[in-house]
Amino acid sequence: MLNIQLTVNGELHTILIDPAETLLHVLREKLGLTGTKEGCGEGDCGACTILVNGKSVNSCIYPAIQADGCEILTVEGVEKNPKLARIQQAFVDHGAVQCGFCSPGMIMATCALLDENPTPTDEEIRRGLSGNLCRCTGYQAMVDAVKSLI
């Protein structure tokens, strides 16, 4: 076991981890932040998407130890982060939530997309969200939600 330090949604935590533990496991099981979901557990579905130092990553295949000292933003950050709150509201307004399991990952991927490119084209929106699967297949409403933020 060893200690790492993570700043999660603006709060600094010192956490005791197993050396090869995933960042997803640390967030959900050690910090109780269960907004981040585990879908495939193999980096294919994007349900576990979070931002590490501003970049979107799949937390299910991210060695927690490599995030030592990093700034983490999860969907729970929506409480304090006005940008995330706007994205969440846009998803609600456009009915871009069906079962809701992919929503936290979709919202985080949207956050990363708009940070990098505040005025994406339709094509760029789809490419930006291409790492996130929605089994309810409600993609068009999500694209519309992102477009409303441009």
Added chain:
Amino acid sequence: MSMFYQPLTAEEAIAYLARENTMACAGGTDLYVNRKHGKFLDKDYVSLDKLQELKQVTKKADGWHVGSMVNFACAEKLEIPGAACLAMAAAEVGAPQIRNRGTVGGNIVSASPAADSVPALMALDAKVMLRSVSGERVVPLTDFMKGPGKTDLKPGELMTEIIVPEGKGSSVFSKAGKRNALAIAVCSQAVYLETENGKITEIRVALGSVAPTAVRAYRAEALLKGTEEKALTCAEFKAALKAALLEDISPIDDVRATKEYRQTVAFRMLMHNLSVLWKEETVC
């Protein structure tokens, strides 16, 4: 339980890798999927994440030295002359989340026959630089790839750089998969072309997902060298070229596609890539 070392320099990393039962962890996008399937659980890991020296891209006399820890989000923005195929291949890797973590070195060492960056680097005649406590060696990428999941990486070695020679020609990368994002290639192909006075003076064709490793299509290249564009419209030449290409590759039937489908796609991709590059070459 596994140990997880976090060296800050390549020097320190190779010292850890010299220990028994260690393996390198780059972005973890392949290793952590393997761990989920019960592989490599007994290993100790040497994290390369903090090695800033392996995240640089620098131009030297023998070409561009791309650090093995350069991720695909960075590689897709590279503007190395003649090496557009590398940036194009990087842009096809997984999805944004994977490209932010997956590295060029990791893609090579994982040695998937479907790795996107490997055919691109082979078409560019890239070499890999390997360092261990006993020294350094440089190996052509075509010799480094040995089979599915197998490379010439020796115990204790760290891949530090990929050397991409600068070319005066043009290159292109194509990938066919079941969908656009997060798809494992059914067939991928990179072509590097140089022409002079309307004739092909240099051509390198490399393919992925059609053999146990990415492969160069040496027979097809030999036929194409010295030819003019109009030869590509001649039915006889096309038949000979297809026959040569099919000898260069050895696709199999698997869950993603049949052998015949891969053969058809490989040839059509070659014709398409040649026409794309020929246009680029004539405009220049």
